[in-house]
Amino acid sequence: MIVSDTEIIRLILNAGPMVRMVLLVLLGFSIACWAIIFTKIMQLRRAKRQNALFLDSLWRTGDLAKSFAQAKKMRDSPMARAFRMAYIELTRQMGPSQPEGDGNAYSAQDLPRAGFGLRLTVERTLRRATQMEISRLSQYVPFLATAGNTAPFIGLFGTVWGIMNAFHGIGLRGSATLSVVAPGISEALVATAAGLAAAIPAVIAFNHFMTAIRTVETEMGSFSLDFLNILERDILSGREVSGDGR
Numbered sequence: 001m002i003v004s005d006t007e008i009i010r011l012i013l014n015a016g017p018m019v020r021m022v023l024l025v026l027l028g029f030s031i032a033c034w035a036i037i038f039t040k041i042m043q044l045r046r047a048k049r050q051n052a053l054f055l056d057s058l059w060r061t062g063d064l065a066k067s068f069a070q071a072k073k074m075r076d077s078p079m080a081r082a083f084r085m086a087y088i089e090l091t092r093q094m095g096p097s098q099p100e101g102d103g104n105a106y107s108a109q110d111l112p113r114a115g116f117g118l119r120l121t122v123e124r125t126l127r128r129a130t131q132m133e134i135s136r137l138s139q140y141v142p143f144l145a146t147a148g149n150t151a152p153f154i155g156l157f158g159t160v161w162g163i164m165n166a167f168h169g170i171g172l173r174g175s176a177t178l179s180v181v182a183p184g185i186s187e188a189l190v191a192t193a194a195g196l197a198a199a200i201p202a203v204i205a206f207n208h209f210m211t212a213i214r215t216v217e218t219e220m221g222s223f224s225l226d227f228l229n230i231l232e233r234d235i236l237s238g239r240e241v242s243g244d245g246r
Helices: 005-014 017-061 064-071 078-094 108-114 116-138 141-173 178-236
Strands: none
Touching: 017 064, 017 078, 017 116, 017 141, 017 178, 064 078, 078 116, 078 178, 116 141, 116 178, 141 178
């Protein structure tokens, strides 16, 4: 016979204080996990959409200054945010003596002064920006792994405690019939079920988010290489790198 929702609620209400406390902790875990899950779904969805829009704009125009102006509008795109940091560092390195924000232009004539250090500096900036963006996307995700690992054990603790109380009651009554044993054990097993209910979605979501974040990290690594290639192409061909570096 399938246990109804009403019977489950009755089991929870009749549980002992320790089991209720365990269920309350597991409820907090579950609420926190679902809040993180919905937040990360929206964040990764926006990041994926804006990354695609930014890359399309960059490859279509092929102009770093125009791409920088477009990147400032895409605050949820990890690639756009990394590009902005790299572009600001690029303009700073190529024109440190010129004031910011006045339509500065930096041409291939500045390359001898910058040398290969320019590429290395921009590369380090991109690497640092990538790490920052991956850390931002990964924020709170480890909590899902923590919940997935610990929630079953917390539920098991509640179950063990409930069974101990059930057997203690049996000993006091001096009776071990099924009608006496079953209710106490059923109440105790609710804690294990609650632990699994909190842990399973957390583990699934953690694996999904980590796969999605690793994909973003790989895409940003490819983007960094492409950006450096565009930078070298533009500078060596004598094209200007211009724009507002703020």
